[in-house]
Amino acid sequence: MTPEILLDYRPLWAVLISLVAAILILMTGEKNRNLRETWTILAAFGKAAIVFSMLPLVLGGKVIESAPIHVAYGIILQLRVDTAGMLFAGLASFLWIVTSFYSIGYMRGHNEKHQTGYFASFAVCLAATMGIAFSANLLTFFVFYELLTIATYPLVIHKRDAEAIRSGRKYLAYTLISGQLFLVAIIWTYIAAGTGDFQAGGFLTLEHGSTRMLQVMFFFMSIGAAVKAGVMPFHGWLPDAMVAPTPVSALLHAVAVVKAGAFGILRVVGYVFGPELLGEIGAADVLAWFAAFTIIVSSLIAMNQDNLKRRLAFSTVGQLSYVVLGVSLMTPLGLLGGMFHIIAHAFMKITLFFCAGAILVTAHKENISEMHGIGKKMPITIGAFTIASLGIAGVPFIVGFISKWNIALGALQGGQWLYIVVLIGSAMLASTYLLPVAYMGFFKKSDKFTKYGEARKDMLIPIVITATISVVLGILPNFGAHFYDLATMSAQSIVHSIELIGGGW
C-alpha cells in the first residue's frame, strides 16, 4: 500500500508565504496600519488556499513532496504532505484566517502596543506550524519546532512587564531544555537507523538497539514533545504564558504550539517508533499513564482558577492529554480519536478563548467571579461559550463527543477499561469547571450588566463562526475539510490495515 508520490512545491509555498508576510509587515510598520493588516489577511487567505488546494490529492491517497534541500552532510530538509500533516495544516491555516480578523479587532479594541512585532511574530509562528505539519523527517521537524519556540517568545513577552518577562523566561527554559533532549534523541536515531524519515507505522525496529536504549530514546523524544503539549509535570509554562494577548492564547496556546507538541507525539509514536515496536518495548504505556494523570489533575486545578484565561489554560492542559492518551493507546480507534481531538479541541477551545478575549475587551473583566450576569450584556458571546463548554464536557452533537467516543472505544480495543473511567471522570469535571461560568453569566443577577453591549463585530463574527463549526462538525464530522476522513486514513496507514474494527462514528 505505497501511496503515489507527487513532486510539488506547494508545501514550501505554504511555509514561505507567511514568512514573506512577516517581512512585509515589519517593513510597513506602524505608519500604515491598514496596509500592515492587509498583509496578514492576504497571507492567511493565501496560505489556506494553498493548503486546501492539496486536500483533494491527499484525500485521493496521494502524497505530495517537495524536492529535498541538502542542509547538512547526509541529512536533508524535506517537506511532505501526508494525511496527518494535512489534518494539522488544514486546521491551523483555516483558524489563522479567523484569528487574523479577531486579532485586528482585539489589538485595536484593546489599544495594545508593539502591534507590528505582534503580527510579524504571529505570521512566523504560522510558517513554523506549516513546517511542522509538513516535515518529512525528524530534522526538518526539529528545525521548525525550534523556530516555533523562538517566534512565540516575543508574543509571550508582549506586555514587556516584569510578569511577562518572568513568563517568557519560564517558557524558554521549558522549551529549550526539552528541545535539547529532543535533539539528542533525534541525532541518536540518525546514528542508529541511518535515517529520520517519517514512515507510517514507524521505521525503528528492535534491530536498531537494545530495548533499554530504545526506551531512553522514546523517553527523550516524548519529553521534547510533551513539554509543548503541556503534559504534566511539564505543563508549568502554559498557564503562565497566558499573560500573552488573548488571540495568542487562542490560536497558539490552544491550537498551534500545543498541538505541535501533540502532533510531535503522534509523529514519534506513529511514524518513528510505530505501535508494534512500542508494544514490544512497552514504553507508550508510561506516556498514557502520564496523560491520564494529567487529564484528572488538570481538571481539578482548573476548578480553582478564578482568572478565566488560567482556567481555560488548565483545561487546555487536560484536553491535550486526550490527544496524547488516544495516540499512546496505539489502537486504531485510539489513534483516530486522538487525531480527531486535535481538530475538535481546536475549534472548541479557540471559541472559549475568543469569548474570554471579547469579555476582556468589551467589559474589562478577567475573573470569573466578576462575570455574574454578563450574559445580559453579551448574550451571543456567552451563548457561544456555553456551546463550546458543552463540547469540552463531551455532550453529543458537538464535535468533542466524536473524538472522546473514539478514544473510549480505542481504550476498549486495547482492553484498557481503566482509561474509560478517566474519560468519564474528566468529562464530569469539565462540566463542573466550565459550565458554571455560563450559568453565572446567564442566570445570576447583577446590577453591573444591565444593558446590551456586544463585542466589536470583528471579534464577534469569528466567535460565531468557530462555535457554529463546533456544532456542525459534531453532526457531520466530515463537513468541509474531511477532517474525519483524514484522521481515519492516517490511523489506517499507521496500523497498516484498512479495518479499524467496527465502531467509529
Add this chain to the structure above:
Amino acid sequence: MREQLPALIVVVPLAAALLAPLVAYFSKTMVKLLTIMALLVANISAVTVLIQVLNEGTLNYHFGGWAPPWGIEYVYDPLSSIMAVLIAFVALVVAIYAGPFLEKDAKFKTGIFYSLFLLLSVGLLGMMVTGDVFNLYVFLEISSLAGYALIAAGGNRATVAAFRYLLIGTIGASFYLLGVGYLYGATGTLNMADLAEILVPLMDSSAVIVAIVMIVIGLGIKMAMFPLHGWQPDAYTYSHPAATALIAGVMAKVPAYAALRFFFFVMVASAGPVHKALQVMGLLAAAGIIIGSIMAIAQKDFRRMLAYSSVAQIGYIIVGLAIGNSLALIGAVLHIINHAIMKSCLFLVAGGVKWRIGEHLVEKYKELNKKLPLTMGVLIIAALSMVGLPPTAGFFSKWYLVLGAIEEGMWFYVVIIILSSLLNAIYFFRILENVYMKKSDQEVKDINSDGKFELPLQMLVPIIVLGLGILILGIFNEPLVSQIIQFAIPGGGQ
C-alpha cells in the same frame, strides 16, 4: 602571475603593512584604501587558490624556488585554503568597519593602526598556509606582536591587559618553539610533510612526548584554552574597538587550527601520546565550556561576556579534536569557521553600540532596538546561532559534534555540549531581554551619530554582511561540508 597567487595571499598584505605608515603621512583616506585593496587582493587570491585546490588537488608553493625540506614551503590543501579564505574575508570586513573609529586620530596613528592590522592579518594568514613548523612560529610571533600592540592601543586599562598578554603570550610562543626544537632534534627536519613521514616510528620516543606536551601548552595559551585563558578576557575587553572583531574573532582560532594540523596531519593522531594528549585536552575543554559559560553569565560588560563565551567556544573545537572521528572533525572545522563569523559579528555589534552611545554594559543596551534596529536584528541572529538553534550556522557545527560524540559513544561530551547550549541561552537571552523589553530610565544619549543611518554605512554593511553570513553558512553548510571540509579532514574524501 597565476602561479604566484599562493604567495600573494601573504606578500601583498605584508608589503601594504610596511607602506601604510608612509602612505598615512599623505592621506588618511589613502591608507584605508590601501589596506582594503591589499586585503581584497588577498581575498581574491585565496578564493582563486581554493578553487584551484578543489579542482586539482593540493598545491605546494616553494618560496624562492628552494625545494623542501630545505626551503620554506606553503601548502594549500583544502583545509588551509578554506581557512585562508575565512581569515582574509573577516580581515577585509573588519578593515572596512574600522574607519569611523579612527576619524579623530592623527594621521600617523591611523597609519600605524592599519599597519599593525595588516601585520596581524599577515601573521594569521601565514600560520594557516605554511608547511613549515618553524615558519609557523615566525608567523605566530608576527601576529602576536601586532596583536599586543593593537590591544594596547585600546587605552589606559588596555595597556595592562596587553602587557599581561605579552608576558603570557611570549611564554606560550616559547613553549611552542621548544616543542619544535625537540621535534627538530628528533627528526632533523622542520617541514611538516617530512616530519609526518619521519615521526611515524618515533611517536613513542620521549623526545616526541616532551615536544607534544610543550606544543599543547604553547598553543593552549595562544588559543586561550581553559585553564590557560587568564590573559584573554581583559585582552578582548580592552583592545582597540576597531580591531577587536579580528582579534577576538579569529586570532584564537588559528592556534586551534594549528593544533588540528599538528595532531592529525603531522603526527599520528591514534598513536599513544597524541591520543592521551587529546583526551586531556578534551577534558580541559569540557571544563572550559562549562566554566566559561558560567563566567559569561556573571559578566556585566558585553565584551567580557563574549570573551568568556569564547573560552567556551574554543572548547567545542577541542572537544571535536578529542572525539577525533571524521564527523567530529567536520564539526570542529565547521565550528572554527562558524564561530569566527559569529564572534566577529558580535564584536562588530558591540563596537557599533560603543560608537553610537559609548557604552558596553549589558544594562545600557535597554531599548537599543529603537536606535539600532538593524544592528539589533543582527544581534538576534548571532545570539541564536551561539545558542545553536536551527537554521543558523551554530546549530550545524553542534549537530556534527554531537553526531560524532554519539557515534563514538562518548556521552559525556554530548551532555557537555547540550548543557552549554542552555547556558548560552541564558546569557544571550538576557541581552535580548535588555534590548527589547526593559525600559531605560533615562534618555540614552548619542555620542556619535550618522544622521542618515543608524550607523555609518561602512560599519553597518559589515555588520549586516556577517549577520547574513551566519544564516547563509547555516542554510548552505551542506555544500561547504560535502565539497570542501570533507576533503579537509584527515583521511578525507571517503
